[in-house]
Amino acid sequence: MLLSVLGIFGGVGHYLFIHAYRLAPASSVAPFIYIQMLTMVLFRFTVFGDVPDVWTLIGASVIIASGIYLLNRERSVRKAVAETDQSDQRFGSCVRYGRAFLP
DSSP states (O other): OHHHHHHHHHHHHHHHHHHHHHHSOHHHHHHHHHHHHHHHHHHHHHHHOOOOOHHHHHHHHHHHHHHHHHHHHHHHHHHHHHHHHHHHHHHGGGEETTEEOOO
16 A cells, blocks of 8 residues: 555656646756755664665765755856847847847
């Protein structure tokens, strides 16, 4: 019975993640996967009494750190593109994509 319920919840959870990837960019959905990874480690500890080993913690740290780096990188790129778009609107068609075109 417990395995059936876990299977149903797992299937519904994966379906919802697939639906989330359809609606939002991956960079905004990824932090929820990190939360899922942390809750599964806590679940493993509370249910089975299994303490995560050093390699599990190192691997999770690398994955989470790279995701945080990519999230910050995406925000800075998005901010730079928004600033470029604003300068395009201020200067008209003379400045496009970081190059100056003479009219």
